[in-house]
Amino acid sequence: MRKSAFAVLILVILGNIAFWALWNRPVDERSWAGAITGVAYTPFHSDKSPSKGDKASADDIEKDMAALEGAVKAVRTYSTTDGSEMVAAIAAKHGLPVTAGAWTAGKPEIDEPELAGLIKLARANSNVRRVLVGNEAILRADLTVPQAIEYVKRVKKKVNVPVSIAEPWHVWLKNPELADAVDFLAVHLLPYWEGVPVDQSVDYAMFRYNELKAKFPNKHILIGEIGWPADGPWRRGAEASQVNQAKFIRNFLNVAAQNKLDYFIMEAFDQPWKREIEGTAGTSWGLWDYQRNPKFPMIGGVHEIRNWEVKCATSVALGFLPLVFFLWRRNDLKMGGQIFYGALIQAVASVLVFTVSAASAAGLATTTEIAWGLLIFCQLVLFAVMLIDGMELTEVVWQQKFKRKFIPCSAAPLPNAAKVSIHVPCYNEPPHMVMQTLDALANLDYPNYEVLLLDNNTKDPAVWRPIEEYCRKLGPKFRFFHLDNWPGFKAGALNFGLAQTAPDAEHIAVIDSDYQVHPDWLKATIPHFNRPEVGFVQSPQDYREWEKDLFQRMTNWEYAGFFHIGMIQRNERNAIIQHGTMTIIRKSALEKVGRWGEWCITEDADLGLRLFEHGYEAVYMPESYGKGLVPDSFSAYKTQRFRWAYGAVQILKHHWRQLSPGAKELTAGQKYHFITGWLPWFADAAHMVFGIAGILWSIGLMAFPKYFEFPPNVFMIPTLSVFAFKVGASLWLYEARVKCGFWDKVGAAVAGMALTHTVGRAMWLGMFTSGRPFVRTPKCENQPALMQAFMMAQEELVLLVSLWGAAVAIVLTFGHENRDAFMWSGLLVVQSLPYLAAFITALINVFPTLGFGKNKPQPADGAVAGAGD
Numbered sequence: 001m002r003k004s005a006f007a008v009l010i011l012v013i014l015g016n017i018a019f020w021a022l023w024n025r026p027v028d029e030r031s032w033a034g035a036i037t038g039v040a041y042t043p044f045h046s047d048k049s050p051s052k053g054d055k056a057s058a059d060d061i062e063k064d065m066a067a068l069e070g071a072v073k074a075v076r077t078y079s080t081t082d083g084s085e086m087v088a089a090i091a092a093k094h095g096l097p098v099t100a101g102a103w104t105a106g107k108p109e110i111d112e113p114e115l116a117g118l119i120k121l122a123r124a125n126s127n128v129r130r131v132l133v134g135n136e137a138i139l140r141a142d143l144t145v146p147q148a149i150e151y152v153k154r155v156k157k158k159v160n161v162p163v164s165i166a167e168p169w170h171v172w173l174k175n176p177e178l179a180d181a182v183d184f185l186a187v188h189l190l191p192y193w194e195g196v197p198v199d200q201s202v203d204y205a206m207f208r209y210n211e212l213k214a215k216f217p218n219k220h221i222l223i224g225e226i227g228w229p230a231d232g233p234w235r236r237g238a239e240a241s242q243v244n245q246a247k248f249i250r251n252f253l254n255v256a257a258q259n260k261l262d263y264f265i266m267e268a269f270d271q272p273w274k275r276e277i278e279g280t281a282g283t284s285w286g287l288w289d290y291q292r293n294p295k296f297p298m299i300g301g302v303h304e305i306r307n308w309e310v311k312c313a314t315s316v317a318l319g320f321l322p323l324v325f326f327l328w329r330r331n332d333l334k335m336g337g338q339i340f341y342g343a344l345i346q347a348v349a350s351v352l353v354f355t356v357s358a359a360s361a362a363g364l365a366t367t368t369e370i371a372w373g374l375l376i377f378c379q380l381v382l383f384a385v386m387l388i389d390g391m392e393l394t395e396v397v398w399q400q401k402f403k404r405k406f407i408p409c410s411a412a413p414l415p416n417a418a419k420v421s422i423h424v425p426c427y428n429e430p431p432h433m434v435m436q437t438l439d440a441l442a443n444l445d446y447p448n449y450e451v452l453l454l455d456n457n458t459k460d461p462a463v464w465r466p467i468e469e470y471c472r473k474l475g476p477k478f479r480f481f482h483l484d485n486w487p488g489f490k491a492g493a494l495n496f497g498l499a500q501t502a503p504d505a506e507h508i509a510v511i512d513s514d515y516q517v518h519p520d521w522l523k524a525t526i527p528h529f530n531r532p533e534v535g536f537v538q539s540p541q542d543y544r545e546w547e548k549d550l551f552q553r554m555t556n557w558e559y560a561g562f563f564h565i566g567m568i569q570r571n572e573r574n575a576i577i578q579h580g581t582m583t584i585i586r587k588s589a590l591e592k593v594g595r596w597g598e599w600c601i602t603e604d605a606d607l608g609l610r611l612f613e614h615g616y617e618a619v620y621m622p623e624s625y626g627k628g629l630v631p632d633s634f635s636a637y638k639t640q641r642f643r644w645a646y647g648a649v650q651i652l653k654h655h656w657r658q659l660s661p662g663a664k665e666l667t668a669g670q671k672y673h674f675i676t677g678w679l680p681w682f683a684d685a686a687h688m689v690f691g692i693a694g695i696l697w698s699i700g701l702m703a704f705p706k707y708f709e710f711p712p713n714v715f716m717i718p719t720l721s722v723f724a725f726k727v728g729a730s731l732w733l734y735e736a737r738v739k740c741g742f743w744d745k746v747g748a749a750v751a752g753m754a755l756t757h758t759v760g761r762a763m764w765l766g767m768f769t770s771g772r773p774f775v776r777t778p779k780c781e782n783q784p785a786l787m788q789a790f791m792m793a794q795e796e797l798v799l800l801v802s803l804w805g806a807a808v809a810i811v812l813t814f815g816h817e818n819r820d821a822f823m824w825s826g827l828l829v830v831q832s833l834p835y836l837a838a839f840i841t842a843l844i845n846v847f848p849t850l851g852f853g854k855n856k857p858q859p860a861d862g863a864v865a866g867a868g869d
Contacts, residue, residue: 002331004335004338005327005328005331006327008327008335008338008339009323009324009327009342011342012323012339012342012343012345012346013316013320013323013346015343016312016315016319016346016347016349016350017312017316019350020308020309020311020312020315020350021312023304023305023308024303024304024305024308026300026301026302026303027246027247027301027302027303027304028300028301028302029243029246029247029250029251029302030250030251030254031250031298031299031300032249032250032253032254032298032299033298033299034253034257035070035072035073036071036072036073036253036265036287037073037074037256037261037262037263037264038072038073038074038075038076038099038262038263038264038265039068039072039074039075039076039264039265039267039268039287040075040076040078040224040225040264040265040266040267040268041064041068041076041077041087041267041268041269042077042078042084042267042268042269042271043056043060043061043064043077043083043084043086043087044056044060044273045060046272046290046291048273049273049276050079050082050273051273051276051277052273054082055083056083056084056086057083058086058090061086061087061090064268064269064292065087065090065091065094065096067288067292068094068096068268069094069095069096072096072268073096073097074096074098074099074129074264075087075091075096075097075099075264075268076098076099076100076132076224076264077098077100077101078101078103078135079101079102079103079114080101080102080103080113080114080116080118080120081103081113081114081117082103084101085120085121087100088100088121088124088127088128089125091127092125092126092127096127097127097128097129098127098128098129099128099129099130099131099132099222099264100118100121100122100128100130100132101118101131101133101134101135101166102114102115102117102118102131102132102133102134103134103135104133104134104135104137104142104143104148104151105137105142105143106137106142106147115133115151115154115155118131118133118155118159119155119158119159122159122160122161123158123159128161129161129162130161130162130163130164130184130222131155131159131161131162131163131164132163132164132165132166132186132224133148133151133152133155133164133165134148134166135165135166135224136166136167136168136188137165137167138167138171138175138178139167139168139171145175145177145178148165148178148181149177149178149181151165152165152181152182156183162183162184162220163182163183164182164183164184164185164186164222165182165186166186166224166225167186167187167188168187168188168189168190169187169188169189169208169209169211169212172185172187172212172215172216173211173212173215176215176216179215179216179219183220184219184220184221184222185212185216185219185220185221185222186222186224187208187209187212187221187222187223187224188223188224188225188266189208189209189225189226190225190226190227190266191204191205191228192228192232192238192240192281193235193238194235194238195235195236195237195238195817196236196237196238197237197238197239198238198239198244198247198248199247201228201238201248202248202251202252202255205226205252206255206259209221209223209261220262221262222262222263222264223256223261223262223263224264225264225266225267226252226263226264226265226266227245227248227249227265227266227285228240228244228245228247228248228249228285229245229280229281229282229285230242230244230245230270230284230285230286230295231280231281231283231284232279232280232281232282232284233280233709233710233818233819233820233821234818234819234820235818236816236817236819239819240280240281240284241304242296242302242303242304242305243302243303243304245284245295245296246295246296246302247302249287250298265287267285267286267287268286268288269286269288269289269290269292270283270284270285270286270288270289270290270295271283271285271290272290275709276706276707277706279709280709280712305354311354312350314353315346315350315352315353315354316346316349318349318352318353319345319349319350322345323342323346326338326341326342326345332399332400332401332403333394333395333398333399333400334398334399334400336397336398337394337395337397337398337399338398340390340393340394340397340398341390341391341394344386344387344390345387348383348386348387351379351383351718352379352380352383355376355718356376358712374693375711378686378690378719379718379719381682381683381686382683382718382719382722383722384679385679385680385683385722385726386722386725386726388676388679388680389680389725389726389729389730390725390729392565392569392729392733393729393732393733395569395572396565396733396737397736402568403572404571404572404574406619406620406621407621408520408524408525408621408623409523409524409525409526409527409528410524411527412523413445413446413447413448413522413523413526413527414447415447415448416448417447417448417526418448418506418507418526418529419448419450419502419504419506419507420446420448420449420450420505420506420507420508420509420522420526420584421449421450421452421497421501421502421505421507421508421509421587422441422449422451422452422509422510422511423452423454423494423497423498423508423509423510423511424438424441424451424452424453424510424511424512424513425454425456425490425493425497425510425512425513426453426454426455426458426464426467426513427455427456427458427490427513428457428458428459428460428463429458429463429513429514430463431463431464431466431467433513433514433629434453434467434470434513434514435467435470436516437511437513437514437515437516438451438453438470438474438478439516440515440516440517440518440626441478441511441517442474442477442478443519444517444519444521444522444523445519445520445522445523446521446523446526449477449509449522450477450478450479450501450502450505451471451474451477451478451479452481452497452500452501453467453468453471453478453479453480453481454481454483454493454494454496454497455467455468455480455481455483456483456489456490456492456493457483457484457485457486458482464482467480468480468482479500481496481497481500483496487598488596488598489598489601490580490596490603491596491597491598491600491603492598494510494596495595495596495598498587498590498591498596501587505587506529506587506588507526507529507584507585507586507587508584508585508587509522509583509584509585510580510581510583510584510585510604511581511582511626512581512628514628514629515581515582515626515627515628516544516626516627516628517582517625517626518624518625520625521539521625522584524621524623524625525537525539525619525625526584528619529584529586531617533615533616534586534616534617534618534619535585535589535611535612535614535616535618536578536583536584536585536586536589536608536611536616536619537583537584537618537619537620537621538576538578538579538582538583538584538618538619538620538621539582539583539620539621539623539624539625539626540563540564540567540622540624541559541563541579541582542624542626542627542628543556543559543627543628543629543630544629545629546630550747550844551841551844551845552630552631552632553744553747554744554748554750554751554841554844555630555631555637555751556630557734557738557740557744557745557747557748557751558747558748558749558751558752560740560748561730561733561734561737561738561748561752563622564622564738565733565734565736565737565738566677567620567622568620568737570620570673570677571618571620572669573667573669573670573672573673574617574618574667574670575612575618575667575669575670575672575673575674576608576618576620577605577608577677578604578607578608578609578618579604579605580603581626581628582625582626583604585607585611586616589611589614590607592614593607593610593611593613593614597610599650599654600647600651600654601643601646601647601650602643602644602646602647602648602651605647605648605651606647606651606655609651609655609658609674612665612666613655613658613665613666614665633792633845634754634789634792634793634838634841634842634845634846635792637751637755638755638758638792641755641758641759641762642758642759642761642762643762644762645681645684645758645759645762645763645766646762646763646765646766647766648678648681648763648766649678649762649766649767650766652674652675652678653766653770655674659671659674659675681759681760681762681763682763684756684759684760684763685759685760685761685763685764685767687756687757687760687831687834688760688761688764691799691803691831691832691835694803694806694827694828694831695799695802695803695806695828697711698806698807698809698810698824698828699806701814701824702809702810702813710818710820710823710824711824716823716824716826716827717823719827719830720826720827720830723830727749730745730749730752731745731746731749734748750837750840751837751841753833753834753837753838754796754834754837754838754840754841754842755838756834756835756837756838757796757834757835758838786843786846788842789839789842789843789845789846789847790842792842792845792846793835793838793839793841793842796834796835796838796839797835797838797839799832800832800835800836800838800839803828803829803831803832803835804829804832806825806828807825807826807828808825810824810825810828811825
């Protein structure tokens, strides 16, 4: 590794460490050095849940009491039938008094055993100093106030310790008769649930405490629960975080000591099982985590992410080998590019470490476990796409020089130049447009060529006979063939043409029937075949007559990105995609690899890959030597892209062995480009699933809140960031390579985004079907313009409205108290943008006033399904 690369390696690693360190700067809060008066305690470890009928074990309780001894002065329990009845006896061995609780639910089969157990505990254990005959049962409406008072009276008659019931502050204020019936008030003060910002929360709790003290001056007040969660959703102004938990607890403990308060901190240990009833926040109130490790120190600085140094080191280790490999292999990049992409590798590693560590929390609900698993997988896909896009951006912006740059030949061709057979497949095209294509071919500045017009399956003789007659007028170089009921689509027509080719022709050129070639096309390209290893020469697709139509302008610049960015970079590794127009193939090579593949609807890309597999080289010249016509309608634009995407899956399924690691037919660079070049289309397929899943998840959040919760920001923020990166990278790439204005760049981005659903649907069909599917083109020419737009984007509109409806419903349902609802709604809106782009593009297409004028003759929609492009 060169010294400069080693310097980049050190710089990137240090930058990553600095980021982790800055992100996790310790927050200094008021320290606490004393023991805690009391903690609420539920004796379940991460492998157990009372909702599943599990019982706490004596061994687990023994370990917990040993951990609490010396750190706290007392514990509070909640039940006498789930194993908690063992706590008092075990706590006594560690010198811990207990405030014992019974769980009441207004059901005799639950309440009676609990009350009997509570009485038994109080009588049998001298360290049981107080008892509680219920926990928030009135708040839940499980018990009425008279029922609660009756329970209190029953227990008071049979025990010799103070008796109360635990409820939030407002229940006591609302029911003074309840306060009269108890020996003391057990009040819950939990500002988080009330949406109080953490900086105001201790003052707020004391305000409520003093309010009760003023209302009931003759009653002792026990704060039965007070605390703050380390994780969970925003509730209005309340943010659950590790730092905020430490801030609240440490401030409260100091205030409690100053005011000599009687309290139990909520709670001793994190309880993962509570996720089922209280969501993420319910799992994280503990002063110790579920593994019984302290979550934060009581003295000194507090870090938001515990053991962040370990996570940082893990991220460095995860990114180290890819980073070294990249820097070792890519010494052709300028240092700026090495730093940019190295930082991108390290950033992806850091986010993955953070995501997976956050996902390792125990006690997730089944639906949440499934969701987290899917989300992690989806993040891997998203990050893979981002790294691919980042590599393309890096090579475009920071590449020092091109290794394979081919210059058009300018010398006049010799009279005995190699003969070229030009094949023009045609299906149901306007005769005058095809005649213009033939006129351009007749003007080629090349001495030795023929033209075969291959009319494939056009039914109406009035369409194809004028072209036949025109070929006859152009002379013997031009031959016309009409094929009825010919199989194999465009590939079938081209194979027929190959059989009719002049025996002395050395090269086969193919153009679509709407292309008007430059006179220098063959003169500039054929000399590249002087090297025997060259199998085909490719020039970009280019377009004409789009300037005055906004829809066609957008699509033109969307196409341009591939030919002026992607193809140039692929050419550096001899891995271009062969596209079926403006291509010239060595005839012997075409015959050697088995002619055009009639099994595949993208026969051009398949042929190019087969030529690479047989060791041939491609030449790509970015200069334009022919211009065709962009699709006239959004429907045709979608149909064309559907065919390309479906064909890509066909090719991957057919050639997977050659693309696999260890296969010898292709180079590593060729495998890289053919796999990563189509991976973003698989991301479009995933986008369909994400969108539908987002809608269904939103319904679950609203209809079944017990089983569904908002995905954490650790997933939502990276997803939004990847989207922003893709948009920014696209604009940057266009700025570097595509010579168009800013709004043309935006239009190209909108047009490309509008195809997301079409590509995604094609990829799914391609994965699960083998034959070419029927692609419906809406027959809406006689409908009003607005109806045409609706019909051309009908599926996208359904998803757009559904996502927007879900986003609005989530905000209306949860937005008043949960900021995560806005983040989730924002994610739904971002997911909807491709569907919005599709509708906008359809509107631009059908309303002439949105463009600069209409229109020009175009190939019929059916041309996409026949012999043409």
